[in-house]
Amino acid sequence: MDNVEFSSFKEKYYKPYHEFASREWGNLCYQSSLNYIHWLYKENPCGGILENDFLLGINNGSVIACIHKMRLSWNLHGEIKTVPALHNLMVSEEFRHGLGFTFLMRSVMGEDHALIPGVGPFLAEAYRKLKYQHVNSCWYRKILTPVKGGMILGLKKIINYQVPGRYFSSTDVAGKKNSSSSIQLSFDPPDEIIGALLSILNQKPGDQVFPHWSVEQFKWRFFHPLGPRHLLIYCPSQDQIKDFIILSLGPRNGLNVGRIVEMDTSSKNRLKSMLQEAEKVLKRFGGHVLLIFSSNSRLNEMLRQLSYKPIKNPPETFFYHKRRKEIFDNPCLNGSAGDLGFEAIAPIPEEA
Numbered sequence: 001m002d003n004v005e006f007s008s009f010k011e012k013y014y015k016p017y018h019e020f021a022s023r024e025w026g027n028l029c030y031q032s033s034l035n036y037i038h039w040l041y042k043e044n045p046c047g048g049i050l051e052n053d054f055l056l057g058i059n060n061g062s063v064i065a066c067i068h069k070m071r072l073s074w075n076l077h078g079e080i081k082t083v084p085a086l087h088n089l090m091v092s093e094e095f096r097h098g099l100g101f102t103f104l105m106r107s108v109m110g111e112d113h114a115l116i117p118g119v120g121p122f123l124a125e126a127y128r129k130l131k132y133q134h135v136n137s138c139w140y141r142k143i144l145t146p147v148k149g150g151m152i153l154g155l156k157k158i159i160n161y162q163v164p165g166r167y168f169s170s171t172d173v174a175g176k177k178n179s180s181s182s183i184q185l186s187f188d189p190p191d192e193i194i195g196a197l198l199s200i201l202n203q204k205p206g207d208q209v210f211p212h213w214s215v216e217q218f219k220w221r222f223f224h225p226l227g228p229r230h231l232l233i234y235c236p237s238q239d240q241i242k243d244f245i246i247l248s249l250g251p252r253n254g255l256n257v258g259r260i261v262e263m264d265t266s267s268k269n270r271l272k273s274m275l276q277e278a279e280k281v282l283k284r285f286g287g288h289v290l291l292i293f294s295s296n297s298r299l300n301e302m303l304r305q306l307s308y309k310p311i312k313n314p315p316e317t318f319f320y321h322k323r324r325k326e327i328f329d330n331p332c333l334n335g336s337a338g339d340l341g342f343e344a345i346a347p348i349p350e351e352a
Contacts, residue, residue: 009054020063030345039226045216046071065091075212085115087339117338118315132318137295139314165251166286186232196241209328228344242266248341258282261335
């Protein structure tokens with residue numbers, strides 16, 4: 001601890017950071033990619049700033065810890081404010097005792113609020129001790145190719161087999177036909193479609209706290225060339241779109257994982273049709289498993305009615321509040337509010 005210094009990211013630290021990320025997350029991890037860094041901090045319309053949002057722990061010139069922030073606009077009971085989502089907290093094993101807690105505290109310095117999505121048991125216990133607000137949410141998992149997925153995981157365990165990463169691409173999407181004439185697929189939706197989606201996403205009851213999307217922010221989060229690759233699945237209805245899913249695909253923990261990172265629907269039957277389409281699309285593109293996260297009570301009830309069972313002992317989600325008595329009564333979010341689906345950031349050729 002005595003030899004550890006904290007620093008914001010600078011270009012001179014890219015090589016030691018790349019080595020650290022590759023060691024902790026794997027050689028082709030998105031965390032080590034310049035695409036990820038440039039997209040997250042230089043392209044974000046909310047103005048993510050490297051000096052404040054990308055924190056490193058340095059020991060004798062080597063990176064031994066990091067944490068990232070993704071800033072989004074949120075509707076906080078009627079006020080539009082920027083809130084960061086903390087993610088990719090990692091500390092080298094030999095420094096975790098003591099340094100991890102210090103990093104947690106430094107990561108929220110200067111913030112009024114912060115979202116901390118999808119953390120494991122150790123960090124969840126730390127956040128509970130710090131009196132962070134726990135967010136009631138559900139996680140769902142559906143195995144799409146049980147035999148093939150099991151074989152791949154077996155090979156990974158025996159010979160460290162690395163499954164080739166699968167990602168959505170505009171060329172491949174154009175060549176795939178959806179199975180239902182009432183459902184449309186888009187890799188790059190036009191502004192009029194995005195506007196229709198935002199009219200749904202930004203309309204929620206006044207007591208809820210939720211991400212607030214502009215056209216620019218929406219394009220950046222879901223359809224930026226440097227960011228995670230997504231596919232929009234939607235059901236057009238006259239001049240409105242009330243039913244849609246935004247789907248990601250990328251390699252994680254030995255399998256190609258599809259995630260529903262954003263969604264809304266007008267009915268259980270429409271949701272069922274879109275989920276079936278999502279599963280078919282993922283299988284065609286080489287996906288092995290479908291994951292869903294949501295704190296939206298209405299969507300969670302529909303998913304349960306459609307026989308999607310919440311997984312036991314899932315990752316947990318928290319909010320940090322500078323004023324601890326300030327609690328969000330009804331936070332409503334899906335995976336896009338945090339870093340879920342970032343494995344869909346494809347490596348560029350020189351990084352592959």
